[in-house]
Every structure is written in structure tokens, then in C-alpha cells.
Amino acid sequence: MKQVVALVFSVALLLLAGCERKEVKVHARHHVPDTKGERVVTRWKEADLKAPGYGMIIEQEVAKVSATLYRVEPGEGFVIKEKASEGKFFPERREIVFPLFMQGAISVEDWVSAKGSHVVVPFDAQNVNILQATNLTGELKDMARKSTYNFSRLPSEALPSILNTSAGGK
Secondary structure, eight states: OHHHHHHHHHHHHHHHHHSOOOOOOOOSSOOOOOOTTOEEEEEEEETTOSSOEEEEEEEEETTEEEEEEEEEOSSSSOOEEEEEEEOEEETTTTEEEEESSOOTTOOHHHHHHTTOOEEEEEOOTTTOOTTTOOEEEEEEEOSSOEEEEEEEEOOGGGHHHHTTOOTTOO
16 A cells, blocks of 8 residues: 555656746735736826816837826826827827817827927837836927926726726716
8 A cells, every 4th residue: 555655656746847837926015017018008197186187098018009188087096077188109209299179180290280289298118117107297388388297107906996987077
């Protein structure tokens, strides 16, 4: 009987030794996924809003970036009041441009050339790890006024409550 148990144990050890082990390192407190080839969605909101202001949702998959600017409510979470602009990412200029009040079939480039109101957010998709960045700054370009917007990334634990957004100002 002892020989059978020893034989079974030896076979089990041989099988385990032949299995390839993959070492996975994950910090117990904070895991930042590798963004290579992965679609990452982050939400950004102006810090310390006392009245409705701006918030952004940025989606990045490698060098492909899409972004939307929203009017958002003050307080906790990311409560959408209305969509303000669909952003365009310019990788050569390393920025996202959000045209404001743009009408018709004009291109973003033509809108900016005509000095139409727009918000510029510096963003280098190659060098910014969007999951580790905590702040982004936007600058309003307008013929009548200038303004700066300081956006803070919402922490990942706040993301589930974002699903309770209200589109269209409800």
C-alpha cells in the first residue's frame, strides 16, 4: 500500500513539475492594467464645482483617442446635464480639441481657423498613461474671453455610480 501511495505521489509531482507556471504580479492595493491594445475609458470632471461645469469622457485604445465634453452637475459622481461637444484628437499636435457651439457641416479645423470657441486639452497618447494621470488642463479659446479648466480624474470606485447619469438635463 505504501508503494502505491508513493507511486501516485511521484506521478503527481512529475505532472506538476511539467506544467508551465506563469508568474502574475499584482499589488494588493492597486492594480493598473496594461493599456497596450486595451480600451480604457476614463471620466474627468472640473474640480470643486459649485455650479454646473464641464466633464470629459476619454476613450483610448493604443493611439486612437475619442473624447466627449459634457456639461455636468456639481457634487459627487458624474451626472451629465447635456452633451457640449464631440472632441477631435490631433496626435501631431498632442491635443484634443472640443469645438463649442459649432453649427452645420464645418470641420473642426475650419472652426478653429475661423476663431470659433473651442476648448483645447493637451493630451499625448504615446506618453500619457491615462490610468495613472490625475489631472488634465483645458484652455478655452474664444475671441471674447479666455478661461482654464482643471479636470480631475474620477477614481475607479466612483465609476459604477456614473451609470446613473441623466442625459438631456433631466
